[in-house]
Amino acid sequence: MINLLSNLKIQVPDKIYIKDPESSDLGKRIIEHSILLIEEIGFDSFTFKKLGAKIGSNESSIYRYFESKHKLLLYLTSWYWAWIEYQLVFATHNMPNKEEQLFKAIEVVTMAIKEDVTFSHINEVVLNKIVVNEYSKSYLTKEVDTENKEGYFVVYKNLVKRLSDFISSVDESYEFPSSLASTIVEGSLHQHYLKSHFSSITDCDQKTTPTDFFINLTKKVLNL
Template identity: 65%
Template sequence: MNELLKNIRITINEGIYLKDPESSKLGKRIIEDGILLIDELGFDNFTFKKLGDRIQSNESSIYRYFENKHKFLVYLTSWYWGWKEYQLVFATINISNTSEKLIKAIEILTREVEQDQLFSHINEVALSKIVINEYSKSYLTKEVDNENKEGYFVIYKRLSSRLKAMIIDVNPNYPYPASLASTILAGSLHQHFLIDHFTSLTDCNASTSPSQYFIHLTSTLLNS
């Protein structure tokens, strides 16, 4: 089983990158150090020049992989949601009870991230912080409609659709399954952000996790 898991690869839309960063050592270094640098500096202060200096490579070498830093962010956030999807599928595949399956899915999608040793060149904890703080910048752009048509956000949408299907399995009569699924995904990021920056705006804290909140919210809505 461990050998099988080691061969898992998160597949990203080829239109997001110019050259697959997973295909070379340099590409993996760009991903690895790019995550750490964005986590340190924030996306607004991040540049390919700074990343080039960090990995001791020409800035131009990074442009061989990514057209610009926006697409780099789209790549990283797409990888994150693909990783979450892999976790969700793996954790729920053998659960037959629909309510238990949905609860497990919500837990997977909303819990605090821990390091995953299967992907040695990616710091998932740092990446989760980037997604919490910067994900909206990947789609709050003038190009979002075109990029959506090109499939840039297909992994996120597919993950939301999986959650929607689980909600319907629990309560086929609930009228807003798509809205609830997308609210859980986006709301989880927001709750984690509030915990770190605006504690008075959330009831989530060291003793009450976003997972507990969203499980309670979903169970209440679907059982009402």
């Protein structure tokens, strides 16, 4: 897998950034250390000034890549969802059984994340924690409709659409495939958050995973 995907580039909508961070060593360091710093201090406390101090670069150099920390969060979360989608495609492409394909897709979008050595400057495990804890801040804004029209969330929507198509391939008569797909993707983040912070209001624990819950839910909803 490493050899096959060694030249893979995760595609993020280009309107999110000013200069592609994948195009330079500094850009990659911005991404690498922004992930680590956001996880350490939280997105609300994160600033480009603090990031610049971490990477030994001027704050102004970061603004050459992103016009705001909001755009940086959009980049990180879009990269994450694109990475999840490529994991999903890779895991399901040779599975002829439609039900098995759907369950594998659910597993990919809900599972606990392991680091992917294909992308040495991005720690996917830490990035997943940021997505679980901070993703809603990327779209719970006054500008969400404008940003949606500009295509900022296209990667996330593509992932949900792909999962929705898997659901429909199993049961064409089911009326709510997109609602179920978005519930699985978004609900997985919530269940992982509850598991870590509010364990008394979720049944997910060390033995029962969000994957177990959402596969069980899908089986019952689709009568499988």
